[in-house]
Amino acid sequence: MCDTCGCSADGGAVLRKPGESDYHVHVTPDTEEHTHHHAGEEHHDHDHGHQHHHHEGTSRKIMLEQDVLQKNNLLAERNRGYFEARNILALNFLSSPGSGKTSLLEKFIPLLQQRFPVAVIEGDQQTTNDADRIHALGVPVIQINTGSGCHLDALMVNRAVKELDMQDNSLLCIENVGNLVCPALFDLGEALKVVIISVTEGDDKPLKYPTMFHEADLCMLNKIDLLPYVEFDVAKCRKNAMRVNHHLEWFEVSVKTGEGLDAWQEWLEKRLLHH
Amino acid sequence: MHEMSIAMSIVEAVVANAQKEGAVRISGIDLLIGKLAGIEPESLKFCFSSASKGTLAEDAVLAIDEPEGIGECGECGMRFPVTFYYAECPECRSLRIKIVSGEEFLIQSITIEEEGE
Numbered sequence: 001m002c003d004t005c006g007c008s009a010d011g012g013a014v015l016r017k018p019g020e021s022d023y024h025v026h027v028t029p030d031t032e033e034h035t036h037h038h039a040g041e042e043h044h045d046h047d048h049g050h051q052h053h054h055h056e057g058t059s060r061k062i063m064l065e066q067d068v069l070q071k072n073n074l075l076a077e078r079n080r081g082y083f084e085a086r087n088i089l090a091l092n093f094l095s096s097p098g099s100g101k102t103s104l105l106e107k108f109i110p111l112l113q114q115r116f117p118v119a120v121i122e123g124d125q126q127t128t129n130d131a132d133r134i135h136a137l138g139v140p141v142i143q144i145n146t147g148s149g150c151h152l153d154a155l156m157v158n159r160a161v162k163e164l165d166m167q168d169n170s171l172l173c174i175e176n177v178g179n180l181v182c183p184a185l186f187d188l189g190e191a192l193k194v195v196i197i198s199v200t201e202g203d204d205k206p207l208k209y210p211t212m213f214h215e216a217d218l219c220m221l222n223k224i225d226l227l228p229y230v231e232f233d234v235a236k237c238r239k240n241a242m243r244v245n246h247h248l249e250w251f252e253v254s255v256k257t258g259e260g261l262d263a264w265q266e267w268l269e270k271r272l273l274h275h
Numbered sequence: 276m277h278e279m280s281i282a283m284s285i286v287e288a289v290v291a292n293a294q295k296e297g298a299v300r301i302s303g304i305d306l307l308i309g310k311l312a313g314i315e316p317e318s319l320k321f322c323f324s325s326a327s328k329g330t331l332a333e334d335a336v337l338a339i340d341e342p343e344g345i346g347e348c349g350e351c352g353m354r355f356p357v358t359f360y361y362a363e364c365p366e367c368r369s370l371r372i373k374i375v376s377g378e379e380f381l382i383q384s385i386t387i388e389e390e391g392e
């Protein structure tokens with residue numbers, strides 16, 4: 001275990017497969033050189049007891065102008081290139097915990113499967129529960145357990161894709177960790193971000209989490225079957241979402257009753273044929 | 276807590292650069308974090324101190340510059356300050372606003388110390 005960079009076997013993300021309890025792959029940046037130093041190596045000069053006049057006149061400024069998320073962004077672009085070359089439409093599904101991401105996949109994948117091959121990457125901190133639910137549909141699925149991490153990143157997806165049996169001209173659904181904050185900052189290489197909110201969450205969600213709604217391409221308002229029981233102004237929510245992102249595509253659905261899902265299915269099939 | 280994974284990316288990036296330059300220590304890091312970038316500078320500083328433990332960047336001072344958000348109206352071209360992604364053009368009331376500043380998230384420079392008494 002390396003405390004310095006968290007690159008340990010126990011600290012990082014792990015890939016798992018439903019029904020294969022032995023299967024277990026650690027996500028480590030093994031293609032990159034391991035460049036960190038450990039305490040004691042670089043600080044040896046402080047421990048030797050010889051007196052420096054603390055590096056006087058030897059400091060130097062180096063201009064970098066480097067994007068903080070550069071490494072993730074570069075890897076995301078590699079993923080994107082791979083998806084494009086194989087004509088795979090990759091969608092990143094994002095929401096608060098419990099808005100209905102997995103339920104949505106369970107609903108539309110069986111309908112789509114007859115015409116397009118589908119594969120799924122599931123992101124959760126722990127358990128293979130969601131991957132088990134997808135596995136039951138008979139499509140290739142891999143679970144990423146992020147441990148303490150609250151979002152997927154491009155490296156995890158890169159590794160997961162290598163373990164997935166994906167076909168050309170297919171759909172890849174990536175279900176991110178339930179969280180409306182930081183998954184917005186981490187590009188995975190997807191073609192589109194789909195953000196889901198449910199009517200039990202409050203119509204001001206888009207204003208409270210503007211970064212997510214700003215980054216999203218499509219918003220799905222789910223659980224509209226519950227509208228009679230909750231105080232939720234659909235028009236206001238939509239208006240709030242459009243204020244943050246006027247390009248946002250908007251769908252209103254109930255995964256439970258199936259209401260509104262035809263429009264989504266139609267949109268998705270069109271996308272698959274013409275992306 | 277995405278500031279932690281971001282702090283780790285910063286440490287990784289600055290340490291790699293400092294090593295390339297033969298540094299014994301990084302004394303300063305200049306960051307540019309726009310007010311709309313979705314990063315909390317205080318939280319980032321807090322995470323940075325633990326993410327940098329035992330690395331060349333351990334004693335580095337983080338200086339964070341936070342450019343204000345500026346939007347540009349897609350209808351009339353007016354530029355004006357925005358505090359978030361949702362904004363209305365003060366001139367023509369349009370909601371088609373493009374963010375032209377405030378989303379920056381860069382490591383601008385590092386200050387390294389070299390061996391030599």
Ligand SMILES: Nc1nc2c(ncn2[C@@H]2O[C@H](COP(=O)(O)OP(=O)(O)OP(=O)(O)O)[C@@H](O)[C@H]2O)c(=O)[nH]1
Pocket residue numbers: 095096097098099100101102103104130177178222223224225226253254255256257
């Ligand atoms: N009433 C109603 N309940 C729904 C609907 N869609 C999903 N649910 C319920 O919402 C709960 C959470 O659904 P999931 O699909 O597991 O949500 P998720 O977004 O995948 O959750 P995490 O993966 O934990 O973030 C389940 O109990 C679903 O049955 C809907 O349209 N209407």
Ligand SMILES: [Mg+2]
Pocket residue numbers: 101102103130175
């Ligand atoms: Mg789920």
Ligand SMILES: [Zn+2]
Pocket residue numbers: 002004005006007008034036
């Ligand atoms: Zn290590």
Ligand SMILES: [Zn+2]
Pocket residue numbers: 149150151182183276277280
């Ligand atoms: Zn996170």
Ligand SMILES: [Zn+2]
Pocket residue numbers: 150181182276277278
């Ligand atoms: Zn976070």
Ligand SMILES: [Zn+2]
Pocket residue numbers: 348349350351352353364365366367368369
């Ligand atoms: Zn205007």
